[in-house]
Amino acid sequence: QVHLQESGPGLVKPSQTLSLTCTVSGGSISSGGYYWSWIRQHPGKGLEWIGYIFYSGNTKYNPSLESRLTMSEDTSKNQFSLKLSSVTAADTAVYYCARGRGSGGFDSWGQGILVTVSS
């Protein structure tokens, strides 16, 4: 059973860079067929796909965030990461990491981490 856990600062100042890491256990991020993803949920709102990274470091980003977004992976630590630059209050959200299946759907999720953008 794969387990995902987000980590990172819960508070980020406006204009700074939000950095989060997802640590995966019970499965390797190097295994094929999965898309290691980030999804966020603004307070009291719906879900927004941020992007994903898959084996060999290929990435696909939500076009609405692409100019500020960088995703990377560290296979030696079985982790993948998110960096979102120039944040504003509109980036305040619960950020989830999740495993996307090649056959569709996100079948494993982290518990989520609330990131607040405030001075």
Added chain:
Amino acid sequence: QSVLTQPPSASGSPGQRVTISCSGSSSNIESNCVSWYQQFPATAPKLLIYRCNQRPSGVPDRFSGSKSGTSASLAISGLRSEDEAVYYCAAWDDSLSALIFGGGTKLTVL
């Protein structure tokens, strides 16, 4: 406003069958399959349906998914109180080149 449109709320009595709709367009639902998620307050979403109508292991067969044209539906039969949650649909949009979610439907079990 989401590209995938869901009713904000739905309700049913225990034992009943409830259907939640997800309306899209030719660039998303008509071209690609839909997945469905269940979310309880302050918890991560859970995958209920993938590839339009497939259930992951462990998901009861009371939950079923279907698609017709530019719309998809999630049906829950034999409704139980523990089904009270928010349900989201999701699909890839070829025009936006992004995965998109519906706005969510809050299901109330009366």
